[in-house]
Amino acid sequence: MGPSESKSRRTPPAAGQVPPPHGDELSRAAPLVGYVPSRMSTNTALQGTQAWAKPSPRMWAMRKAELGLLTVLALAAGVAGAAGTGSLPGTIGALAGVALLAPFSLWVTLRRYRAWAYQEREDDLLVSRGVMFRRLSVVPYGRMQFVDVTAGPVERLFKLASVRLHTAAAASDARIPGLEQAEAARLRDRLAALGEARAAGL
Amino acid sequence: MPERGVPAAPGPTWQRLHPLTPVVAAVRSLAVLALVLLEDSRSHSGGVGPALIVVGSFAFLLLLAGLVRFAVTRWALDGPTLRIETGLLRRDARQLPLARIQAVDVVRPFVARAFGLAELRVRLAGSGRANGRLAYLTEPAALDLRARLLAGHHGLDQATPEPAEQPLATVPPARLIAAALLSPAGGITLVLAGALVALTTVSQAAAAAVGGTLFVYAISFAHRTWRRVADQYGFAVALAPDGLRLRRGLLSTVAETVPFARVQAVRKVEPLAWRPMGWCRVEVDVAGSPGREQGTRSSRLTRALLPVGPTATADWLLASALGLRQFELAKPPRRAAWKSPLSYHFLGSASESGVIAASKGRVRKTTMWMPLEKVQSIRWVEGPLQRALHLATVRVDAAGRGVVADMRDRDSAEASDLFESLLAWTPT
Numbered sequence: 001m002g003p004s005e006s007k008s009r010r011t012p013p014a015a016g017q018v019p020p021p022h023g024d025e026l027s028r029a030a031p032l033v034g035y036v037p038s039r040m041s042t043n044t045a046l047q048g049t050q051a052w053a054k055p056s057p058r059m060w061a062m063r064k065a066e067l068g069l070l071t072v073l074a075l076a077a078g079v080a081g082a083a084g085t086g087s088l089p090g091t092i093g094a095l096a097g098v099a100l101l102a103p104f105s106l107w108v109t110l111r112r113y114r115a116w117a118y119q120e121r122e123d124d125l126l127v128s129r130g131v132m133f134r135r136l137s138v139v140p141y142g143r144m145q146f147v148d149v150t151a152g153p154v155e156r157l158f159k160l161a162s163v164r165l166h167t168a169a170a171a172s173d174a175r176i177p178g179l180e181q182a183e184a185a186r187l188r189d190r191l192a193a194l195g196e197a198r199a200a201g202l
Numbered sequence: 203m204p205e206r207g208v209p210a211a212p213g214p215t216w217q218r219l220h221p222l223t224p225v226v227a228a229v230r231s232l233a234v235l236a237l238v239l240l241e242d243s244r245s246h247s248g249g250v251g252p253a254l255i256v257v258g259s260f261a262f263l264l265l266l267a268g269l270v271r272f273a274v275t276r277w278a279l280d281g282p283t284l285r286i287e288t289g290l291l292r293r294d295a296r297q298l299p300l301a302r303i304q305a306v307d308v309v310r311p312f313v314a315r316a317f318g319l320a321e322l323r324v325r326l327a328g329s330g331r332a333n334g335r336l337a338y339l340t341e342p343a344a345l346d347l348r349a350r351l352l353a354g355h356h357g358l359d360q361a362t363p364e365p366a367e368q369p370l371a372t373v374p375p376a377r378l379i380a381a382a383l384l385s386p387a388g389g390i391t392l393v394l395a396g397a398l399v400a401l402t403t404v405s406q407a408a409a410a411a412v413g414g415t416l417f418v419y420a421i422s423f424a425h426r427t428w429r430r431v432a433d434q435y436g437f438a439v440a441l442a443p444d445g446l447r448l449r450r451g452l453l454s455t456v457a458e459t460v461p462f463a464r465v466q467a468v469r470k471v472e473p474l475a476w477r478p479m480g481w482c483r484v485e486v487d488v489a490g491s492p493g494r495e496q497g498t499r500s501s502r503l504t505r506a507l508l509p510v511g512p513t514a515t516a517d518w519l520l521a522s523a524l525g526l527r528q529f530e531l532a533k534p535p536r537r538a539a540w541k542s543p544l545s546y547h548f549l550g551s552a553s554e555s556g557v558i559a560a561s562k563g564r565v566r567k568t569t570m571w572m573p574l575e576k577v578q579s580i581r582w583v584e585g586p587l588q589r590a591l592h593l594a595t596v597r598v599d600a601a602g603r604g605v606v607a608d609m610r611d612r613d614s615a616e617a618s619d620l621f622e623s624l625l626a627w628t629p630t
Contacts, residue, residue: 124625134589136582138625143578168601172579 052117052128059116059178062158063109071102118176123198125165125191127174139174142198143167147191149184163187214280222317223338224268230313232261277336279350279360284324286334298334300354302326304464304488305505308344312453320344324351325488352444352459367442371519373509377481378434381510382427384475391416391423434509441523446486448505460505464488466600467572467607468507468524470516474565484508484516486524487605526571529554531561537591538611551609553620558598560607572607576600580624582617596621 078094111131119126124140144165151161155177161184165174179187239253275288284298307323314320319338326333339347349364382388394416401409435452445461465486472482484507507523508516520526531550539546544564551560558577561569581597588594594617598607612620 132586134582134584138580140579167578167599169578169599169605170603171581171597171599171606173581174579 052119052126055113055116055176055178056160056180056183058158058160058180060110060113062154062160062178063113064106065158066154067102067105067109070105071098074098074101113178116177120187120190125174127176135173137172137174139165139167139172140198141191141194144191144195144199147188147195149188151181151184161185163191165191214278214285216276216278218276219272219336220319220338220340220343221272222319223272224265226311226314226317226319226338227268227271228261228264230311231264232257233313235260279347279354282354284334284351286336296334298324298326300351301357303351303355303461305461306348306351306459308341308348308457310341310451310455314338315453315455322347348459352461355461356444365443367440367447369438369440370523371439371508371511371515373434373437373511375431375435377510378431378437379427380479381476381481382430384479385427385473386475387419387423387426389475391420394419434506437506437509439507439519439523446507446523448507450509458505460486460488462524465524466576466602467570467605468520468526469568469570470520472513472567472569476510480513481510482508482513482516483510484519487600487602520571526557527555528571529559531559531569534593534611535613538593541587541591541593541611546611549610551607551612558607558609560598560609562608562610570607572598572600572605574624574627577624580621582621584614594618596624598624 075095075098078098079091082091082094108131112129115129115131115134117128123142124138126136126138128134128136145168146166148164148166149161150164155161159181160178161181162175162177163179163184164176165172167174176187236257239257242253270290271288274290275286277284277286279285282300284300285296286298287293287295304325307325309321309323310319311321314337317338318341320341321335321337322339322344323336324334336344336347345364349362350360352364353362354360394412398409398412398416401412432452434450436455437448437450440447440449442459445459445464448456448458448460450456465488467487469485469487470482471485476482485504486507487504508519511519517528520528529552531552534546534549534551538549542549545562548564548567549562551558553559553574556574558572558574559569561567577598578601579599581599583595583597584593588611592614593611594614595611596609596617598609599605600607609617609620
């Protein structure tokens, strides 16, 4: 993991203090309310007080279940493969490998799950994710083309859904996984209404 | 043409395509098949007789299909919309609102050109399915309809004659050919030829192997070069009040019109091989389809404003055609060279008077300009190495695929300021 993860380099809240140095079009800077999780260490643009919304805790349960299933499969494959060749050291090696790898994957999965956060602001939606590679996406409601709510079979099992915002740019990646289905529906309706109200042409 | 005097009354006046349409369509699809079959049959004992029968029956079927298609297709310019109806079993009725037009092209495929016909293509934003295609009309009819569509697009009376245009730049064929040869594929061909010469003195077998590879490669290279040259031959860009006019093509000619307001981003590409000549290419991005579902080529509409030309011409063209004032790009801090050792020298970004600019790329230096009002979303990306060096990347997306101004490896404090000011500038 990154070396500077724990010591978050937070400078004082930037709201209204820093005059934007980028030309007159850009200087309509309004004071920002927002709070970037401390892990988003070097981005001081969004530090404030407003809390970020998180995916449902059931998403963590889903991730654990997925990982558990994967571990069982890996164990079975390892044992079967080693038993096929009939070597005891091979079997032990495979088991040890899985035993070492499983907690590590669990840790990585937990951190990645915790990194997801989103915030509905007045004019735009923020989505933050990633541990090693931290990403923060901003989509103004007026630029939204349509909203997708998807729920795969596993997600349905855990009564979860993902919401995805599409803009005219293919690269926009505002996706929020692991939402409670009611929350996903609420978010979809709200985003659609806001997008409708502020729609701007291409 | 009969569409003069579109009535304001209830029903639109429906028009048909040109009656020669089925013939042109059949000849276009048949040409390749006939060539292959006749060539193939010549080597066999049976003679060309059976092949002729196959080609003949195909021709009949294609002609029949074309006739049916012709019979069921009609179009009308109905006030602010262009309506196209086609399809025998699955009726397809399209309404193309003139206000949403992204570009209008007049394409003349080789065969159609021989008959004096042209195809009109209307592109709208969104999926490729929303596009309209009228094939074929007579050339004057196509040009007239284009003028009407563009006049309607700008909210003028549709009978307004096409405004006069001011020629800006052309590309001489010699430069076009030289530029096509100066490509990575050209370099590989040259290396292969060099290897062949060197190997003939050493080993005959190795030389034969390299020779075979060279032969195949040279053919594909020649084909690609030919296509590029034939595509861009006689390139001319002109400035008209309703947009940029682009004309190009050797056998099939294309005339494109891009309304100014539809330009999402502009980029200047300077490939490594062109750098000694001081050449570059200028491209404009027009909104294409955003979805991943279509998978068609039209997903990204990139048009060359200048396929190849001296940098000075390119800069002048950008200034006069799009009113783009170029400005100095700021380099990222020195320590960014640790993270991007190869491309560091070509990284740079700045924003000024409502335009964002960013450059990147070692082999293909690409500089992108994007007006702020076209920004669709903003992204902040920060990898572990960047975090250790206090750097961050800010990406700004515009409509289309891969239309991204990539402000790479900026100092994190600067990037934060930039991000904040971009956020404050919410386009609503």
